[in-house]
Amino acid sequence: EPEVTQTPSHQVTQMGQEVILRCVPISNHLYFYWYRQILGQKVEFLVSFYNNEISEKSEIFDDQFSVERPDGSNFTLKIRSTKLEDSAMYFCASREDINQPQHFGDGTRLSIL
């Protein structure tokens, strides 16, 4: 069965550095998402992306965050200048259309030192 894949599985970065998290959604999916989950807390929506543009974003997704679909397969989340509180699991998800289930990757654990 096709899967959403995320790399790396664990990223350690110094505070203030830029980080790019990568995702390869399922190939025929058209809607793409990023979520984060701080340790012990619930999953929080960051952004949804469709037709090469952001369709929805949350209050968390401020100017430090950006997303890109640089080619036909990758979907990336960039955090421009990381803060300690950005430490979390970041999940990518995709789905075929708005009435189909979202499929999640295994996540990238981001640790900011």
Add this chain to the structure above:
Amino acid sequence: SQQGEEDPQALSIQEGENATMNCSYKTSINNLQWYRQNSGRGLVHLILIRSNEREKHSGRLRVTLDTSKKSSSLLITASRAADTASYFCACYTNAGKSTFGDGTTLTVKP
């Protein structure tokens, strides 16, 4: 309270028993999905129920949706130790924005 709240927060049962988890939400939704998450892992989609549906089944899972009460329930029948995990509901709007609940931590004792 927030969109997509589950209760109970924690549930501990014996293998073979049924487990019921509830989810409430506040605004209109397009669909609602239930997920399972094992510790430190990604979310596994269980069932999607659309706003015009009332009940769906998948194996030992049964999900109901009551849009008049803005609530949903997940029933796991004949539970197994392997069902031990956290279970989340997520509410999806027409625009595709989603809100996850805090989750129910289910422990099934062998």
